[in-house]
Amino acid sequence: MTLAPAAVRTPAPRPPLARAPAVVTGLGLVTPGGSELDSTWSAVLAGRRTAAPDPELAGLPVSLSCRVPALEHPVLRRRGSARLDRADRFALAAVAQALEQAGLDPGAWDGSRVAVVTGGGLGGVRTQDQAMARFTELGPEFVSPYFLTGYLMNMVCANIALCFGVTGPALSTCTACASGTTALGLARELLANGSCDIALVCGADAGITRLTVTGFARLGALSDTGSRPFDASRDGFVIAEGAGALVLERPEHAAARAARPLAHLIGYAASTDAHHLVSPHPEGRGAEQAVRAALADAGVRPEDVGHVNAHGTSTRQNDTVEAAVLRRVFPHRPPVTSAKGALGHTLGAAGAIEAALTVLALTEGTVPPTAGLDVADAGMDIDVVAGEARAHPSSVAVSTSFGFGGHNAVAVLARA
Amino acid sequence: MTTSAQESAQESAQESTGESARQSEQQSQRESVFDLIGELLVEKFEVPSAELRREAPMRDLLTDSLMIVEMAICVHETLGVKVEEGELRGTALGEFAEIVAARRTGR
Numbered sequence: 001m002t003l004a005p006a007a008v009r010t011p012a013p014r015p016p017l018a019r020a021p022a023v024v025t026g027l028g029l030v031t032p033g034g035s036e037l038d039s040t041w042s043a044v045l046a047g048r049r050t051a052a053p054d055p056e057l058a059g060l061p062v063s064l065s066c067r068v069p070a071l072e073h074p075v076l077r078r079r080g081s082a083r084l085d086r087a088d089r090f091a092l093a094a095v096a097q098a099l100e101q102a103g104l105d106p107g108a109w110d111g112s113r114v115a116v117v118t119g120g121g122l123g124g125v126r127t128q129d130q131a132m133a134r135f136t137e138l139g140p141e142f143v144s145p146y147f148l149t150g151y152l153m154n155m156v157c158a159n160i161a162l163c164f165g166v167t168g169p170a171l172s173t174c175t176a177c178a179s180g181t182t183a184l185g186l187a188r189e190l191l192a193n194g195s196c197d198i199a200l201v202c203g204a205d206a207g208i209t210r211l212t213v214t215g216f217a218r219l220g221a222l223s224d225t226g227s228r229p230f231d232a233s234r235d236g237f238v239i240a241e242g243a244g245a246l247v248l249e250r251p252e253h254a255a256a257r258a259a260r261p262l263a264h265l266i267g268y269a270a271s272t273d274a275h276h277l278v279s280p281h282p283e284g285r286g287a288e289q290a291v292r293a294a295l296a297d298a299g300v301r302p303e304d305v306g307h308v309n310a311h312g313t314s315t316r317q318n319d320t321v322e323a324a325v326l327r328r329v330f331p332h333r334p335p336v337t338s339a340k341g342a343l344g345h346t347l348g349a350a351g352a353i354e355a356a357l358t359v360l361a362l363t364e365g366t367v368p369p370t371a372g373l374d375v376a377d378a379g380m381d382i383d384v385v386a387g388e389a390r391a392h393p394s395s396v397a398v399s400t401s402f403g404f405g406g407h408n409a410v411a412v413l414a415r416a
Numbered sequence: 417m418t419t420s421a422q423e424s425a426q427e428s429a430q431e432s433t434g435e436s437a438r439q440s441e442q443q444s445q446r447e448s449v450f451d452l453i454g455e456l457l458v459e460k461f462e463v464p465s466a467e468l469r470r471e472a473p474m475r476d477l478l479t480d481s482l483m484i485v486e487m488a489i490c491v492h493e494t495l496g497v498k499v500e501e502g503e504l505r506g507t508a509l510g511e512f513a514e515i516v517a518a519r520r521t522g523r
Binding site: 077078079080081082083138141142144145146149 | 459460461462463479480482483485486489492493
Protein backbone atom coordinates (compact mmCIF):
# COMPACT_ATOMS: atom_id res chain seq x y z
CA MET A 1 0.00 0.00 0.00
CA THR A 2 1.38 3.38 -0.94
CA LEU A 3 -0.08 6.78 -0.54
CA ALA A 4 0.48 9.55 -3.02
CA PRO A 5 2.02 12.65 -1.46
CA ALA A 6 -1.29 14.42 -1.94
CA ALA A 7 -2.87 11.99 0.49
CA VAL A 8 -0.62 13.18 3.30
CA ARG A 9 -2.91 15.03 5.60
CA THR A 10 -1.42 18.13 7.08
CA PRO A 11 -2.90 19.10 10.40
CA ALA A 12 -4.50 22.52 10.38
CA PRO A 13 -2.26 25.00 12.17
CA ARG A 14 -3.35 25.45 15.75
CA PRO A 15 -4.65 28.74 17.02
CA PRO A 16 -1.99 31.14 18.29
CA LEU A 17 0.30 29.44 20.74
CA ALA A 18 -1.04 29.02 24.21
CA ARG A 19 2.37 27.82 25.28
CA ALA A 20 5.48 29.91 25.51
CA PRO A 21 8.64 28.54 23.95
CA ALA A 22 11.12 26.81 26.21
CA VAL A 23 14.45 28.53 26.64
CA VAL A 24 17.61 26.49 26.12
CA THR A 25 20.19 27.66 28.67
CA GLY A 26 22.70 24.80 28.80
CA LEU A 27 24.16 22.11 26.56
CA GLY A 28 26.29 19.06 27.30
CA LEU A 29 27.75 16.51 24.91
CA VAL A 30 29.58 13.22 25.24
CA THR A 31 30.11 11.79 21.77
CA PRO A 32 32.63 9.93 19.63
CA GLY A 33 33.77 13.39 18.53
CA GLY A 34 34.81 14.27 22.06
CA SER A 35 33.78 13.96 25.68
CA GLU A 36 32.47 17.50 25.89
CA LEU A 37 30.74 20.21 23.90
CA ASP A 38 33.68 22.01 22.29
CA SER A 39 35.55 18.95 21.10
CA THR A 40 32.37 17.44 19.67
CA TRP A 41 31.46 20.68 17.89
CA SER A 42 34.98 20.94 16.43
CA ALA A 43 34.81 17.37 15.17
CA VAL A 44 31.42 17.95 13.55
CA LEU A 45 32.46 21.29 12.04
CA ALA A 46 35.60 19.71 10.61
CA GLY A 47 33.61 16.79 9.26
CA ARG A 48 35.89 14.40 11.13
CA ARG A 49 34.73 10.82 10.65
CA THR A 50 35.03 8.96 13.94
CA ALA A 51 34.21 5.43 12.77
CA ALA A 52 36.94 2.85 13.35
CA PRO A 53 37.28 -0.93 13.44
CA ASP A 54 36.16 -2.01 16.90
CA PRO A 55 38.26 -4.78 18.54
CA GLU A 56 35.25 -5.81 20.63
CA LEU A 57 33.32 -6.53 17.43
CA ALA A 58 36.10 -8.57 15.83
CA GLY A 59 34.87 -11.51 13.79
CA LEU A 60 31.33 -10.16 13.37
CA PRO A 61 29.89 -9.41 9.93
CA VAL A 62 30.07 -5.71 10.86
CA SER A 63 32.89 -4.49 13.09
CA LEU A 64 32.86 -0.72 12.59
CA SER A 65 31.75 1.59 15.39
CA CYS A 66 32.09 5.13 16.73
CA ARG A 67 33.26 5.05 20.36
CA VAL A 68 33.33 7.81 22.94
CA PRO A 69 36.96 8.59 23.78
CA ALA A 70 38.13 8.32 27.39
CA LEU A 71 35.62 10.04 29.64
CA GLU A 72 36.68 11.83 32.81
CA HIS A 73 34.41 14.06 34.86
CA PRO A 74 34.24 14.86 38.60
CA VAL A 75 30.63 13.67 38.66
CA LEU A 76 31.91 10.15 37.88
CA ARG A 77 34.28 10.02 40.84
CA ARG A 78 31.54 9.67 43.42
CA ARG A 79 31.28 6.56 45.55
CA GLY A 80 29.50 3.84 43.57
CA SER A 81 30.20 5.37 40.15
CA ALA A 82 32.17 2.37 38.91
CA ARG A 83 28.97 0.33 39.09
CA LEU A 84 27.13 2.59 36.64
CA ASP A 85 26.31 1.41 33.14
CA ARG A 86 28.21 3.14 30.37
CA ALA A 87 25.03 4.99 29.27
CA ASP A 88 24.58 6.35 32.81
CA ARG A 89 28.15 7.63 32.83
CA PHE A 90 27.68 9.42 29.51
CA ALA A 91 24.40 10.92 30.72
CA LEU A 92 25.70 12.17 34.06
CA ALA A 93 28.71 13.82 32.42
CA ALA A 94 26.55 15.45 29.72
CA VAL A 95 23.98 16.77 32.21
CA ALA A 96 26.72 18.08 34.51
CA GLN A 97 28.22 20.00 31.58
CA ALA A 98 24.82 21.42 30.63
CA LEU A 99 24.09 22.55 34.19
CA GLU A 100 27.48 24.19 34.39
CA GLN A 101 26.85 26.13 31.19
CA ALA A 102 23.38 27.09 32.41
CA GLY A 103 24.90 28.37 35.64
CA LEU A 104 22.52 26.25 37.70
CA ASP A 105 23.62 24.90 41.06
CA PRO A 106 21.74 21.70 41.97
CA GLY A 107 22.69 22.30 45.59
CA ALA A 108 20.74 25.55 45.61
CA TRP A 109 17.64 24.88 43.51
CA ASP A 110 14.15 23.79 44.55
CA GLY A 111 14.36 20.23 43.20
CA SER A 112 10.59 19.85 43.26
CA ARG A 113 10.37 22.39 40.42
CA VAL A 114 12.90 20.50 38.28
CA ALA A 115 12.00 17.67 35.91
CA VAL A 116 14.21 15.23 34.05
CA VAL A 117 13.19 13.62 30.78
CA THR A 118 15.47 11.09 29.15
CA GLY A 119 15.47 9.28 25.84
CA GLY A 120 17.13 5.96 25.18
CA GLY A 121 16.59 3.13 22.79
CA LEU A 122 18.21 0.20 24.52
CA GLY A 123 18.72 0.39 28.28
CA GLY A 124 21.95 -0.88 29.80
CA VAL A 125 22.65 -3.71 27.38
CA ARG A 126 26.33 -3.90 28.29
CA THR A 127 25.43 -4.44 31.94
CA GLN A 128 22.93 -7.06 30.88
CA ASP A 129 25.53 -8.87 28.78
CA GLN A 130 27.94 -8.96 31.70
CA ALA A 131 25.26 -10.22 34.09
CA MET A 132 24.21 -12.92 31.64
CA ALA A 133 27.81 -14.06 31.20
CA ARG A 134 28.30 -14.34 34.96
CA PHE A 135 24.95 -16.07 35.40
CA THR A 136 25.91 -18.65 32.78
CA GLU A 137 29.53 -19.19 33.79
CA LEU A 138 29.45 -18.77 37.57
CA GLY A 139 25.83 -19.15 38.66
CA PRO A 140 23.12 -16.94 40.10
CA GLU A 141 25.00 -16.07 43.31
CA PHE A 142 27.58 -14.20 41.23
CA VAL A 143 25.05 -11.93 39.51
CA SER A 144 25.60 -8.37 40.67
CA PRO A 145 22.83 -6.46 42.48
CA TYR A 146 23.79 -3.70 40.05
CA PHE A 147 22.57 -5.74 37.08
CA LEU A 148 19.06 -4.27 37.13
CA THR A 149 20.11 -0.82 38.27
CA GLY A 150 22.32 -0.69 35.19
CA TYR A 151 20.00 -2.42 32.79
CA LEU A 152 16.50 -1.04 33.40
CA MET A 153 15.40 1.56 30.87
CA ASN A 154 14.48 4.15 33.49
CA MET A 155 17.84 4.14 35.24
CA VAL A 156 19.55 6.83 33.18
CA CYS A 157 16.70 9.06 34.27
CA ALA A 158 16.82 7.85 37.88
CA ASN A 159 20.58 8.34 38.07
CA ILE A 160 20.30 11.92 36.85
CA ALA A 161 17.56 12.63 39.39
CA LEU A 162 19.56 11.07 42.21
CA CYS A 163 22.84 12.70 41.29
CA PHE A 164 21.47 16.23 40.88
CA GLY A 165 18.59 16.22 43.35
CA VAL A 166 15.71 16.36 40.87
CA THR A 167 12.49 15.66 42.76
CA GLY A 168 9.91 16.82 40.20
CA PRO A 169 8.64 14.54 37.42
CA ALA A 170 11.16 12.08 35.97
CA LEU A 171 10.22 10.34 32.75
CA SER A 172 12.07 7.96 30.45
CA THR A 173 10.97 7.93 26.84
CA CYS A 174 11.66 5.25 24.29
CA THR A 175 10.92 5.82 20.63
CA ALA A 176 14.05 4.02 19.41
CA CYS A 177 16.27 6.38 17.42
CA ALA A 178 13.82 9.25 17.89
CA SER A 179 14.00 9.06 21.71
CA GLY A 180 16.23 12.09 22.26
CA THR A 181 13.89 14.33 20.32
CA THR A 182 10.83 12.81 21.97
CA ALA A 183 12.37 13.67 25.34
CA LEU A 184 12.82 17.25 24.21
CA GLY A 185 9.16 17.52 23.20
CA LEU A 186 7.90 15.99 26.40
CA ALA A 187 10.09 18.27 28.50
CA ARG A 188 8.63 21.27 26.73
CA GLU A 189 5.13 20.06 27.59
CA LEU A 190 6.08 19.74 31.26
CA LEU A 191 7.39 23.30 31.23
CA ALA A 192 4.36 24.62 29.36
CA ASN A 193 1.80 22.96 31.60
CA GLY A 194 3.47 24.25 34.73
CA SER A 195 4.81 20.93 36.02
CA CYS A 196 8.28 22.40 36.41
CA ASP A 197 10.41 25.49 35.90
CA ILE A 198 13.52 23.65 34.73
CA ALA A 199 13.65 20.48 32.65
CA LEU A 200 16.82 18.49 32.18
CA VAL A 201 16.67 16.64 28.88
CA CYS A 202 19.09 13.87 28.12
CA GLY A 203 19.36 11.32 25.35
CA ALA A 204 21.83 8.55 26.10
CA ASP A 205 22.69 5.15 24.69
CA ALA A 206 25.71 2.87 24.94
CA GLY A 207 24.69 -0.01 22.76
CA ILE A 208 27.88 -1.14 21.07
CA THR A 209 27.85 -4.77 22.12
CA ARG A 210 28.42 -7.88 20.05
CA LEU A 211 24.78 -8.90 20.36
CA THR A 212 23.25 -5.49 19.62
CA VAL A 213 25.51 -4.97 16.63
CA THR A 214 24.62 -8.42 15.36
CA GLY A 215 20.96 -7.55 15.74
CA PHE A 216 21.23 -4.34 13.72
CA ALA A 217 23.35 -6.18 11.13
CA ARG A 218 20.63 -8.85 10.81
CA LEU A 219 18.18 -6.07 9.99
CA GLY A 220 20.53 -4.94 7.23
CA ALA A 221 20.85 -1.52 8.83
CA LEU A 222 24.63 -1.34 9.38
CA SER A 223 27.51 -0.32 7.16
CA ASP A 224 30.91 -1.91 7.47
CA THR A 225 32.45 0.69 5.17
CA GLY A 226 31.48 4.00 6.78
CA SER A 227 28.71 6.49 7.39
CA ARG A 228 27.91 8.50 4.22
CA PRO A 229 24.55 10.24 4.67
CA PHE A 230 22.83 11.17 1.40
CA ASP A 231 25.78 9.81 -0.62
CA ALA A 232 25.06 7.74 -3.72
CA SER A 233 27.12 4.86 -2.31
CA ARG A 234 25.74 4.86 1.25
CA ASP A 235 25.06 1.38 2.59
CA GLY A 236 23.93 1.69 6.19
CA PHE A 237 24.63 3.46 9.47
CA VAL A 238 27.62 3.05 11.76
CA ILE A 239 26.63 2.31 15.34
CA ALA A 240 27.79 4.86 17.89
CA GLU A 241 27.38 5.73 21.55
CA GLY A 242 27.07 8.92 23.55
CA ALA A 243 24.80 11.37 25.29
CA GLY A 244 23.43 14.83 24.69
CA ALA A 245 21.90 17.04 27.35
CA LEU A 246 19.94 20.28 27.22
CA VAL A 247 18.72 22.45 30.06
CA LEU A 248 15.30 23.89 29.24
CA GLU A 249 13.60 26.53 31.31
CA ARG A 250 10.36 28.44 31.34
CA PRO A 251 11.09 31.89 29.90
CA GLU A 252 10.02 33.64 33.13
CA HIS A 253 12.34 31.43 35.14
CA ALA A 254 15.32 32.01 32.87
CA ALA A 255 14.63 35.75 32.79
CA ALA A 256 14.24 36.00 36.56
CA ARG A 257 17.70 34.61 37.14
CA ALA A 258 19.15 36.53 34.19
CA ALA A 259 20.26 33.34 32.47
CA ARG A 260 21.76 33.72 29.01
CA PRO A 261 19.39 32.09 26.50
CA LEU A 262 21.21 30.02 23.87
CA ALA A 263 18.11 29.32 21.78
CA HIS A 264 14.40 28.70 22.04
CA LEU A 265 12.60 25.44 21.46
CA ILE A 266 9.59 26.87 19.66
CA GLY A 267 7.93 23.82 18.17
CA TYR A 268 7.65 20.08 18.40
CA ALA A 269 5.52 17.34 16.94
CA ALA A 270 5.49 13.56 16.78
CA SER A 271 3.82 11.03 14.54
CA THR A 272 3.85 7.34 13.87
CA ASP A 273 4.11 5.52 10.53
CA ALA A 274 2.02 2.47 11.50
CA HIS A 275 3.44 0.95 8.35
CA HIS A 276 6.22 -1.50 9.24
CA LEU A 277 8.28 -2.29 12.36
CA VAL A 278 11.58 -1.15 10.89
CA SER A 279 11.06 0.15 7.34
CA PRO A 280 10.03 3.77 6.93
CA HIS A 281 6.85 4.46 5.03
CA PRO A 282 8.00 4.67 1.38
CA GLU A 283 6.39 8.06 0.86
CA GLY A 284 7.49 9.35 4.25
CA ARG A 285 3.90 9.73 5.36
CA GLY A 286 4.60 9.90 9.08
CA ALA A 287 7.82 11.87 8.66
CA GLU A 288 6.13 14.59 6.60
CA GLN A 289 3.22 14.73 9.00
CA ALA A 290 5.61 15.31 11.91
CA VAL A 291 7.63 18.01 10.13
CA ARG A 292 4.53 19.92 9.07
CA ALA A 293 2.91 19.60 12.48
CA ALA A 294 6.08 20.82 14.21
CA LEU A 295 6.15 23.90 11.97
CA ALA A 296 2.49 24.56 12.72
CA ASP A 297 3.18 24.10 16.42
CA ALA A 298 5.97 26.65 16.20
CA GLY A 299 3.78 29.04 14.23
CA VAL A 300 6.34 29.32 11.43
CA ARG A 301 6.05 28.78 7.68
CA PRO A 302 8.31 26.34 5.82
CA GLU A 303 10.16 29.22 4.17
CA ASP A 304 11.08 30.58 7.61
CA VAL A 305 13.32 27.56 8.16
CA GLY A 306 16.96 28.44 7.58
CA HIS A 307 18.50 24.99 7.79
CA VAL A 308 17.65 21.41 8.61
CA ASN A 309 19.53 19.00 10.82
CA ALA A 310 18.41 15.80 9.14
CA HIS A 311 18.07 12.40 10.72
CA GLY A 312 20.28 11.32 7.78
CA THR A 313 21.32 7.88 8.98
CA SER A 314 23.15 6.80 5.82
CA THR A 315 20.80 3.88 5.22
CA ARG A 316 19.44 3.55 1.68
CA GLN A 317 15.83 3.84 2.79
CA ASN A 318 15.96 6.58 5.41
CA ASP A 319 17.92 9.04 3.34
CA THR A 320 15.83 8.51 0.21
CA VAL A 321 12.55 8.97 2.04
CA GLU A 322 13.81 11.87 4.15
CA ALA A 323 15.24 13.74 1.16
CA ALA A 324 11.89 13.48 -0.61
CA VAL A 325 10.03 14.74 2.46
CA LEU A 326 12.39 17.70 2.91
CA ARG A 327 12.07 18.55 -0.80
CA ARG A 328 8.26 18.59 -0.55
CA VAL A 329 8.01 20.52 2.72
CA PHE A 330 10.80 23.00 1.98
CA PRO A 331 10.66 24.04 -1.68
CA HIS A 332 13.15 26.85 -0.97
CA ARG A 333 15.85 24.16 -0.46
CA PRO A 334 17.42 25.25 2.82
CA PRO A 335 20.84 23.74 3.64
CA VAL A 336 20.59 20.24 5.11
CA THR A 337 23.20 18.53 7.26
CA SER A 338 23.60 15.19 9.00
CA ALA A 339 25.90 14.83 12.00
CA LYS A 340 25.86 11.05 11.58
CA GLY A 341 28.56 11.21 8.94
CA ALA A 342 30.97 12.35 11.63
CA LEU A 343 29.56 10.84 14.81
CA GLY A 344 27.79 7.72 13.56
CA HIS A 345 24.35 6.87 14.86
CA THR A 346 24.09 7.22 18.63
CA LEU A 347 20.60 5.64 18.57
CA GLY A 348 18.38 7.06 21.33
CA ALA A 349 20.94 9.77 22.10
CA ALA A 350 20.98 11.14 18.56
CA GLY A 351 18.00 13.47 18.84
CA ALA A 352 19.38 15.22 21.93
CA ILE A 353 22.93 15.40 20.58
CA GLU A 354 21.70 16.83 17.29
CA ALA A 355 19.36 19.33 18.98
CA ALA A 356 22.41 20.59 20.88
CA LEU A 357 24.41 20.78 17.63
CA THR A 358 21.52 22.64 16.00
CA VAL A 359 21.58 25.19 18.82
CA LEU A 360 25.30 25.69 18.19
CA ALA A 361 24.70 26.03 14.44
CA LEU A 362 22.08 28.73 15.15
CA THR A 363 24.25 30.63 17.61
CA GLU A 364 27.30 30.53 15.34
CA GLY A 365 25.48 31.02 12.04
CA THR A 366 27.22 27.97 10.60
CA VAL A 367 25.86 24.78 9.16
CA PRO A 368 28.33 21.90 9.65
CA PRO A 369 29.19 19.64 6.71
CA THR A 370 27.88 16.13 6.29
CA ALA A 371 31.02 14.07 6.75
CA GLY A 372 31.40 11.14 4.37
CA LEU A 373 29.25 12.73 1.68
CA ASP A 374 31.30 12.64 -1.49
CA VAL A 375 28.94 12.04 -4.41
CA ALA A 376 25.41 13.24 -3.73
CA ASP A 377 22.67 10.78 -4.62
CA ALA A 378 21.38 11.99 -8.01
CA GLY A 379 17.84 11.08 -7.03
CA MET A 380 17.75 13.67 -4.27
CA ASP A 381 16.93 17.31 -4.91
CA ILE A 382 18.04 18.83 -1.61
CA ASP A 383 20.99 21.04 -0.71
CA VAL A 384 23.13 18.88 1.57
CA VAL A 385 26.14 20.70 2.99
CA ALA A 386 29.26 18.70 2.15
CA GLY A 387 32.98 19.24 2.40
CA GLU A 388 33.31 22.32 4.56
CA ALA A 389 31.05 24.05 7.05
CA ARG A 390 28.91 26.73 5.46
CA ALA A 391 28.47 30.19 6.94
CA HIS A 392 24.71 30.50 6.93
CA PRO A 393 22.88 32.50 9.58
CA SER A 394 19.44 31.06 10.33
CA SER A 395 16.71 32.32 12.62
CA VAL A 396 14.92 28.98 12.70
CA ALA A 397 16.18 25.43 12.25
CA VAL A 398 14.47 22.05 12.25
CA SER A 399 15.90 18.81 13.64
CA THR A 400 14.32 15.54 12.56
CA SER A 401 14.46 12.09 14.16
CA PHE A 402 12.89 8.93 12.79
CA GLY A 403 13.08 5.72 14.76
CA PHE A 404 12.56 2.03 14.21
CA GLY A 405 8.96 1.30 15.04
CA GLY A 406 7.87 4.14 12.78
CA HIS A 407 8.38 6.78 15.47
CA ASN A 408 8.88 10.30 14.11
CA ALA A 409 9.76 13.33 16.22
CA VAL A 410 10.67 16.80 15.01
CA ALA A 411 11.91 19.81 16.95
CA VAL A 412 11.91 23.43 15.80
CA LEU A 413 14.56 25.66 17.34
CA ALA A 414 15.00 29.41 17.04
CA ARG A 415 18.01 31.60 17.60
CA ALA A 416 17.80 33.47 20.89
CA MET B 417 76.05 -38.20 70.92
CA THR B 418 73.53 -35.89 72.35
CA THR B 419 71.66 -36.31 75.53
CA SER B 420 67.94 -36.71 75.49
CA ALA B 421 67.69 -33.32 77.23
CA GLN B 422 69.66 -31.70 74.40
CA GLU B 423 67.45 -33.43 71.82
CA SER B 424 64.40 -32.23 73.58
CA ALA B 425 65.75 -28.67 73.73
CA GLN B 426 66.62 -28.79 70.03
CA GLU B 427 63.18 -30.08 69.09
CA SER B 428 61.67 -27.39 71.19
CA ALA B 429 63.78 -24.77 69.48
CA GLN B 430 62.83 -26.14 66.07
CA GLU B 431 59.18 -26.15 67.04
CA SER B 432 59.47 -22.62 68.26
CA THR B 433 61.13 -21.54 65.01
CA GLY B 434 58.39 -23.30 63.02
CA GLU B 435 55.73 -21.71 65.18
CA SER B 436 57.08 -18.20 64.70
CA ALA B 437 57.46 -18.77 60.95
CA ARG B 438 53.86 -19.90 60.84
CA GLN B 439 52.80 -16.90 62.87
CA SER B 440 54.65 -14.50 60.64
CA GLU B 441 53.19 -16.20 57.58
CA GLN B 442 49.71 -15.81 59.03
CA GLN B 443 50.51 -12.23 59.90
CA SER B 444 51.58 -11.43 56.34
CA GLN B 445 48.55 -13.25 54.99
CA ARG B 446 46.32 -11.10 57.18
CA GLU B 447 48.14 -8.04 55.90
CA SER B 448 47.68 -9.08 52.31
CA VAL B 449 43.98 -9.82 52.84
CA PHE B 450 43.59 -6.38 54.40
CA ASP B 451 45.34 -4.85 51.40
CA LEU B 452 43.29 -6.85 48.92
CA ILE B 453 40.03 -5.81 50.56
CA GLY B 454 41.27 -2.22 50.55
CA GLU B 455 41.99 -2.46 46.84
CA LEU B 456 38.48 -3.78 46.18
CA LEU B 457 36.99 -0.88 48.13
CA VAL B 458 39.01 1.69 46.22
CA GLU B 459 38.79 0.20 42.75
CA LYS B 460 35.22 -1.04 42.72
CA PHE B 461 33.51 1.42 45.05
CA GLU B 462 35.56 4.64 44.83
CA VAL B 463 36.22 4.60 48.57
CA PRO B 464 38.97 7.20 49.17
CA SER B 465 42.11 5.34 50.32
CA ALA B 466 42.44 7.75 53.26
CA GLU B 467 39.29 6.15 54.71
CA LEU B 468 40.83 2.67 54.81
CA ARG B 469 41.49 2.54 58.55
CA ARG B 470 41.21 -0.71 60.52
CA GLU B 471 38.60 0.77 62.83
CA ALA B 472 36.42 2.16 60.00
CA PRO B 473 32.98 0.48 60.11
CA MET B 474 32.30 -1.35 56.84
CA ARG B 475 28.84 0.21 56.69
CA ASP B 476 30.49 3.64 56.56
CA LEU B 477 32.72 2.56 53.68
CA LEU B 478 29.94 0.80 51.77
CA THR B 479 27.20 3.35 52.02
CA ASP B 480 24.24 1.49 50.61
CA SER B 481 22.77 -1.97 50.72
CA LEU B 482 23.63 -2.77 47.10
CA MET B 483 27.29 -2.05 47.80
CA ILE B 484 27.19 -4.57 50.65
CA VAL B 485 25.77 -7.29 48.38
CA GLU B 486 28.26 -6.44 45.64
CA MET B 487 31.17 -6.50 48.08
CA ALA B 488 30.17 -9.96 49.30
CA ILE B 489 30.31 -11.15 45.67
CA CYS B 490 33.67 -9.44 45.09
CA VAL B 491 35.20 -11.04 48.19
CA HIS B 492 33.86 -14.44 47.18
CA GLU B 493 35.23 -14.06 43.69
CA THR B 494 38.58 -12.45 44.48
CA LEU B 495 39.50 -14.19 47.73
CA GLY B 496 37.48 -17.37 47.40
CA VAL B 497 35.77 -16.82 50.73
CA LYS B 498 32.05 -16.64 51.37
CA VAL B 499 30.97 -13.88 53.72
CA GLU B 500 27.53 -13.02 55.00
CA GLU B 501 26.07 -9.61 54.35
CA GLY B 502 25.53 -9.35 58.12
CA GLU B 503 29.27 -9.77 58.65
CA LEU B 504 29.91 -6.86 56.29
CA ARG B 505 27.35 -4.68 58.06
CA GLY B 506 28.48 -5.46 61.57
CA THR B 507 32.27 -5.23 61.40
CA ALA B 508 35.03 -2.70 61.10
CA LEU B 509 37.45 -3.03 58.18
CA GLY B 510 40.28 -4.58 60.23
CA GLU B 511 37.94 -7.05 61.89
CA PHE B 512 36.36 -7.98 58.57
CA ALA B 513 39.82 -8.60 57.07
CA GLU B 514 40.62 -10.89 60.04
CA ILE B 515 37.44 -12.90 59.45
CA VAL B 516 38.24 -13.31 55.77
CA ALA B 517 41.89 -14.18 56.46
CA ALA B 518 40.91 -16.78 59.07
CA ARG B 519 38.39 -18.35 56.73
CA ARG B 520 40.98 -18.42 53.95
CA THR B 521 43.53 -20.18 56.17
CA GLY B 522 40.92 -22.57 57.39
CA ARG B 523 39.90 -23.60 53.91
